[in-house]
Amino acid sequence: MLGFFLTSVVDRWRSVFTIIGFIENVALSVGTLVAGTDHAAKVPRRTIIRYLVLSEVLVLRDISMRVRRRFPSMESLVTEGFLYRDELEKMYKCETMYYIISTGCGLIEQTSWFIRQCLKRRMWIPCRNIKEFRQSTEMFTKCDRVPIPIAYPQVVFLAVRIYFIICLISRQYLLSAPPTEAQSIVPIMTILQFVFFVGWMKVAEALLNPLGEDDDDFECNWLIDRNMSTGIEIVDTCHDSCPPLKLEEPDDEKGTMYWCHPTKNRSQAPPTAVAISQHKNPFAKVLNMVHPTTPESSPPSYRLDVPKQ
Numbered sequence: 001m002l003g004f005f006l007t008s009v010v011d012r013w014r015s016v017f018t019i020i021g022f023i024e025n026v027a028l029s030v031g032t033l034v035a036g037t038d039h040a041a042k043v044p045r046r047t048i049i050r051y052l053v054l055s056e057v058l059v060l061r062d063i064s065m066r067v068r069r070r071f072p073s074m075e076s077l078v079t080e081g082f083l084y085r086d087e088l089e090k091m092y093k094c095e096t097m098y099y100i101i102s103t104g105c106g107l108i109e110q111t112s113w114f115i116r117q118c119l120k121r122r123m124w125i126p127c128r129n130i131k132e133f134r135q136s137t138e139m140f141t142k143c144d145r146v147p148i149p150i151a152y153p154q155v156v157f158l159a160v161r162i163y164f165i166i167c168l169i170s171r172q173y174l175l176s177a178p179p180t181e182a183q184s185i186v187p188i189m190t191i192l193q194f195v196f197f198v199g200w201m202k203v204a205e206a207l208l209n210p211l212g213e214d215d216d217d218f219e220c221n222w223l224i225d226r227n228m229s230t231g232i233e234i235v236d237t238c239h240d241s242c243p244p245l246k247l248e249e250p251d252d253e254k255g256t257m258y259w260c261h262p263t264k265n266r267s268q269a270p271p272t273a274v275a276i277s278q279h280k281n282p283f284a285k286v287l288n289m290v291h292p293t294t295p296e297s298s299p300p301s302y303r304l305d306v307p308k309q
Helices: 002-018 024-033 039-060 065-070 074-080 085-093 099-114 117-122 124-145 151-170 188-207 220-237 273-278
Strands: none
Touching: 002 124, 002 151, 002 188, 024 039, 024 124, 024 220, 039 124, 039 220, 065 220, 074 085, 151 188
């Protein structure tokens, strides 16, 4: 029962880790398709990233106590720069929770005139990435709304404690009783059971809430700051800062690569010192090999010795 419970908790922790939403795919697609360096192109790119991170903040502040402590109210979102005052008023008027995501897709549609005619058909790429980001935040909500039943961990933790309380009494022996071979001063097997079972139980307690406040839980505030800084860096700072293109050096000037066998110059040595000392003439053994021509000159291991009649 303890092993099954620990497996369920670890699988839940791993599933939460796999659904964490990162902003790179959306930022790369938006920064590539919504091109331009002027104000009309830069503002939509930054706004789309800000809206997506804001949607993640709105979900995590209802799940994680660390995020709730950082953003105790909607006014704190305005103070931190994730939301503007007029946008907050529109959010109060809108009842659906997908207002921010739909607004981000609408911004892509509004800025489609800025994209070249050949790229208008590729608008589905950033919209698909936005949909995947929304699905990750939705999975956070589902994991929070359908937790592990509270009776299950209580029964498992209580059963482990009761088991060792019973072992503490039942595995003792009387001094007046005749000694047996199974009796020992130090209960080694009971100590090992206590270490393993209680250790598994403590692991399950630590991983039971992946978005909690323990040291092993996920840092949701770091995730928010990381998505915001990385997304803005991609769509704004690194948008058109490509290095100048240069022609690579010819192969003759660089020499033969490490993994290439020399074909033109057989005397060219590999780059390592050990290989140079061992393979100065790789064909020496092949050229000096003796090819037997008679059965008597062949090694005994390659022929059958037939006894004479």
